[in-house]
Amino acid sequence: MLKAPLKKTIRDFDIRGKRVLVRVDFNVPLDKDRNVTDDSRIKAAIPTIKYLLEQGAQPILMSHLGRPKGKAVESLRMMPVAKRLKELLKVRVVYLKESVGPRVKAAIEKNRDAVVLLENLRFHPGERENLPDFAKQLAELGDLFVNDAFATAHRAHASTVGVTSYLPSCMGFLMEKELEVLGALLEEPEKPFIVVLGGNKVSDKLGVIDSFIDIADTIITGGGMCFTIIKSMGLEVGQSVIEEDQIPQVASALKKAKRKGVRILVPNDFVVADRFDKSANKKIVPCESIPQDWMGLDIGPMTVEKYCTIIKSAKTIFWNGPMGVFEWSAFGKGTKAIAECISSANATKVVGGGDSDAALRQYKLENKMTFVSTGGGAAMRFLEGKKLPAVEALDEK
Ligand code: ADP
Ligand code: MG
Helix, strand or coil: CCCCCCCCEEEHHCCCEEEEECCCCCCCCCCCCCCCCCCCHHHHHHHHHHHHHHCCCEEEEECCEEEEECCCCHHHHHHHHHHHHHHCCCCCEEEEECCCCHHHHHHHHCCCEEEEEECCCHCCHHHHHHHHHHHHHHHHCCCEECCCHHHCCCCCCCCHHHHHHCCCCEEEEEHHHHHHHHHHHHCCCCCCCEEEEECCCHHHHHHHHHHHHHHCCCCEEECCHHHHHHHHHHCCCCCCCCHHHHHHHHHHHHHHHHHHCCCEEECCEEEEEECCCCCCCCCEEEEECCCCEEEEEECCCHHHHHHHHHHHCCCEEECCCCCCCCCCHHHCHHHHHHHHHHHHHHHHHHHCCCHHHHHEEEECCCHHEEEECCCCHHHHHCCCCCCCHHCCCCCEE
């Protein structure tokens, strides 16, 4: 089975007195007054930053924020992040309005006793294009490169891959934890291992379905993605979202699951709506009787009961993707019930995916999980068994 890559960590280096360039993911949501509305990504990087400070190193932090498309955008400056970081760390944080160049170098020298936060990396086109010149300019700011931005690990950018050509490079604590927890799901999950998949598109999930067919005992499905599965079983789904072009791939995944003795379950009943609207008319119908003009927007109560019984028997659970349109309370019951059920299971409980994370926070259940991944796309890519370029680029142990 696929092993988590053996990459160097910060503990493998003597960092006293060193300038440590750290790629973090501070791509946080801001409100219209540019206040950070969710600081969980900042908090997730704190253990690495604190360790560097304790060891007498100077953390030089860099991140992207939003999509400035290669030029400076006032509303996407890192200032609000610096403010929040200062409150959380309770040490001096120096925010620089540039990310490379002589003025940045001088400011780092002048503030050797402070944490430095560079300007939004994506103000430079060289970041996303992974241009060697930009990577080299970043590398000149530090003696060691630490990557703690798991959420961008599936992207080969100057600050994640390019920079590793010029500096000794290792994982931060968050990166290490993510790879360890997600890697354990692929390697030696305690059985029964139940995978709960929902969300919008089956095409986003087929890779992990394929990967988990080899490992899991049962794959439970819901959300929009289950309708393509139901359709490929030969049933009608009314106006529910489906991806017609994915039916052959889904059918072959179902065949493979059958061959391997893995159950892929679809809901028995749905909350259907007469239009895609938060105040649409709704009713509960069995899976095989979705009216032609209606669409499934949540799993029904029978399904919740059946799924919860299975979830409770698990020793390992991985959940990605809401069970319905949870953003609308009329169609959020299924997601909430499943989230509660997973929370109370006596198992290792791992959650991945931006919307699943948002749902958990909405129900205040995020602390009930063993681990909530900070990387939606990166986590899914990793669980598909694919290599993450930013991890591959780090120094081997
Ligand atoms: P995650 O971000 O956790 O990986 P996805 O992005 O795959 O999850 O899916 C989340 C989205 O799926 C949500 O915006 C939700 O409204 C939508 N969704 C869930 N169920 C349905 C459904 N039955 N019909 C349409 N959209 C759905
Ligand atoms: Mg999403």
